[in-house]
Amino acid sequence: xxxxxxxLLLFALVAFQVQAQDYSQGLKSxxxxxxxxxxxxxxxxxxxxxxxxxxxxxxxxxxxxxxxNNRMENAAEVKAEKMQLLALGLASMNADVVVFEEAESAxxxxxxxxxxxxNLGYQYITDARSRNWYQNVVIMSKLPLGEITSYGNVHTPVxxxxxxxxxxxxxxxxNTRMWSCEVLVNEAYxxxxxxxxxxxxxxxxxxxxxxxxxxxxxxxxxKQVRANKKAKLLVLGDLNSFSDSEEISxxxxxxxxxVRLFDPLPNDxxxxxxxxxxxxLDYILYNKNLAQDIIPNSCRVAPLFSPQEMRVISDHLPLQxxxxxx
Numbered sequence: 001x002x003x004x005x006x007x008l009l010l011f012a013l014v015a016f017q018v019q020a021q022d023y024s025q026g027l028k029s030x031x032x033x034x035x036x037x038x039x040x041x042x043x044x045x046x047x048x049x050x051x052x053x054x055x056x057x058x059x060x061x062x063x064x065x066x067x068x069n070n071r072m073e074n075a076a077e078v079k080a081e082k083m084q085l086l087a088l089g090l091a092s093m094n095a096d097v098v099v100f101e102e103a104e105s106a107x108x109x110x111x112x113x114x115x116x117x118x119n120l121g122y123q124y125i126t127d128a129r130s131r132n133w134y135q136n137v138v139i140m141s142k143l144p145l146g147e148i149t150s151y152g153n154v155h156t157p158v159x160x161x162x163x164x165x166x167x168x169x170x171x172x173x174x175n176t177r178m179w180s181c182e183v184l185v186n187e188a189y190x191x192x193x194x195x196x197x198x199x200x201x202x203x204x205x206x207x208x209x210x211x212x213x214x215x216x217x218x219x220x221x222x223k224q225v226r227a228n229k230k231a232k233l234l235v236l237g238d239l240n241s242f243s244d245s246e247e248i249s250x251x252x253x254x255x256x257x258x259v260r261l262f263d264p265l266p267n268d269x270x271x272x273x274x275x276x277x278x279x280x281l282d283y284i285l286y287n288k289n290l291a292q293d294i295i296p297n298s299c300r301v302a303p304l305f306s307p308q309e310m311r312v313i314s315d316h317l318p319l320q321x322x323x324x325x326x
Contacts, residue, residue, distance in 0.1 A: 146182030196237035298322035
């Protein structure tokens with residue numbers, strides 16, 4: 001007769017094997033065969049996927065982060081009118097993925113979601129935030145998120161001329177506002193979304209800082225396509241650059257064919273300021289691998305409310321784009 005302890009051991013082994021088998025037969029991530037979709041995930045975007053980018057101007061909660069010393073965060077109050085309009089705007093756009101610029105953190109966005117738009121389905125929220133600054137880039141998604149790569153520890157060059165002197169500096173303090181994140185659409189389809197909020201300002205040093213960020217970013221995108229030659233790249237955010245600038249030209253054209261980016265919007269589309277748009281600072285760009293999936297003429301400024309109401313939400317207008325899931 002089998003000893004009871006041996007029986008229990010065999011039972012546990014069989015149970016483990018069944019559990020392992022069930023795990024291996026789960027819905028695998030298209031980005032990594034050793035990762036899976038969440039067991040309880042049920043949302044299906046269907047044949048199309050909508051992505052939105054929106055600089056939401058000082059989107060903070062009412063909790064003071066002791067590690068962030070800034071008056072806009074230290075004594076921040078949640079503006080109810082702003083949040084109510086933002087919630088209505090998000091419901092109207094019905095995006096599957098939203099990337100916010102100038103959001104305090106994933107924690108703050110999650111708390112505001114729970115308070116103002118808990119039923120819109122944005123279950124997955126993450127960031128790669130700064131440890132001491134309140135303006136970060138946060139991704140909010142109805143679809144599971146995979147690996148996120150932060151560029152916040154990278155020092156990028158700042159080469160510029162000031163008072164007739166050539167200067168070379170470096171910076172890493174705003175590179176936290178650059179990251180790349182996998183968005184898992186279904187078992188066969190995923191995107192590499194890169195969220196950006198580049199350095200603001202018209203000075204030569206500001207431009208040099210943006211160019212340093214952009215040149216590094218293009219090298220990071222090259223690594224993505226070397227790892228996966230079919231990588232579908234979507235690069236979006238507040239680039240603080242005009243469409244005819246050296247920065248945008250560099251971002252579009254630098255590098256191999258796989259990382260050259262396309263801008264679907266004409267030069268007369270403006271996103272800032274929200275109540276009287278006169279310039280474009282915000283972009284949604286994509287590479288050749290993704291271009292075939294872009295629904296024609298779907299990239300646009302989202303028409304939501306009156307100019308005055310849009311300005312209550314932010315000084316920027318949102319951009320959206322639709323993608324055919326193949």
